[in-house]
Amino acid sequence: MPFSLGLVVGKFWPPHRGHQLLLETAAAQVAELLVLVYAHPDDATHPAPTRAAWLRELYRGDNFARGPHVGTTPLRIIALTAEADGLPPDTADDHTHREFVCQWLASHGYHPDVVFSSEAYGPGFATHLGAAHVLVDEPRQQVPVSGTGLRAALAADASYYHLLDTRYLHPFIAAQYGVVPPTAVPRLVLLGAESSGKTTLATALAEALGTAWVPEYGRTLHEQKNGALDYEDLLYIGRRQLELEDEAAPRASGWLVCDTNAATTALYSYYYFHRCDPALQALARVCTIRYARTFVCLPTVPFEQDGWRGPEALRQFQHGAILMQLEMLGIPYTLLNGSVAERVAQVQAALG
Structure with a gap:
């Protein structure tokens, strides 16, 4: 493996196929992958610990949903909460978020040598942690979906209904929101x-x-x-x-x-x-x-x-x-x- 410990940070609200692409790409390049799930404010109905449990289930027991390269890579998926971990609000500036993660990692004995992201903030975040950075599908060409769009669709915004599809949302995740992605065959x-x-x-x-x-x-x-x-x-x-x-x-x-x-x-x-x-x-x-x-x-x-x-x-x-x-x-x-x-x-x- 090119790297020892990789890091992915995100809301995963909801977890979608773009997240899966990110995790599977990362897992193929590291000996171990640390995934931090959090948001502040969080989803009151499906908070970070619940979403982290869904991710653990998606990557449990087999390689079907995981892609061909991650069968031996441990995924350590950890949910953080405002009450237990003192999360900064989502609206805080980049430095505040970077320093929070840096201190949390140090206090828990984690020293990632690479950060994987699909966002523009990724390179600066990785530099602050003293880690390398790997950008994964930032233009959303492989999986053209976003958490913002999916949240709108799940909140019944018809403009985003096209995202409620198995190309963008795993049926296991969709079901947690009471949604069944459309299929070509009944x-x-x-x-x-x-x-x-x-x-x-x-x-x-x-x-x-x-x-x-x-x-x-x-x-x-x-x-x-x-x-x-x-x-x-x-x-x-x-x-x-x-x-x-x-x-x-x-x-x-x-x-x-x-x-x-x-x-x-x-x-x-x-x-x-x-x-x-x-x-x-x-x-x-x-x-x-x-x-x-x-x-x-x-x-x-x-x-x-x-x-x-x-x-x-x-x-x-x-x-x-x-x-x-x-x-x-x-x-x-x-x-x-x-x-x-x-x-x-x-x-x-x-x-x-």
Whole structure:
């Protein structure tokens, strides 16, 4: 690595694809990357500690969202607050901000040798810290987005709605604001209790419709970890499912078939751990608009115990819990019954 410790400072309000480009470019050039998240005044609804947690989730567990070069680079993401850290106001002059960061770094034993930024203030800031500077896409040509524009869009300023797109905002981040970025292909989701024929139907339906389908990532991770999922894995599953959907969308034609959604992942979080991360709850809520059609497989097919499922008696409870959740969220759904061929025909009829 050209540098030992890199530094990125920003509001990340909200975190967007331009920020991801900055972080991933930086991570490819340093042995360790320190990221400071703060604003003063801050977002009262999603303050810096929350935004920092979102960033940690985006860069947890895999390289899908991180780009090809940052798999081994630790990202130390730290949120600062006015109460705990005595932040200067955003309106303070450059020297005040530079000196604040300089003193904070010294008091915590950090000595970055390079600063990465996408802003004009970057070179002077780096010089004040005695560090090198790397400028990343300052003209916003690679990712033409800004936090100011996104805040306006999230505040319902129609002039900036074009920024609420997966090119500019990761769907996991968008969901935290109750937003679902538009997609070129509508999505239908199949839900159902364990051993209700959901995955078999997904493959058959994709073939019948001549389109792509997205497997249930929770099942994949469950098997990889030999059934020993941790609480944090449930949020990870919800985030990865969205990324896999976006990855599959260019291969879809007419409809994208999705095997499960984040609402079901949230149910399993409560079932296994009796709690659910607020970020996963947000993913569950936007299922009301993420999927154009929702279908629920009745648990009427013969139960198959594959070594990963709970007891058969649990199926009826799971089915009832799924229906209760859909109705409480206000999500219309269609029940599917019969053979695989009959269920495919029922979906096709519902889609018109």
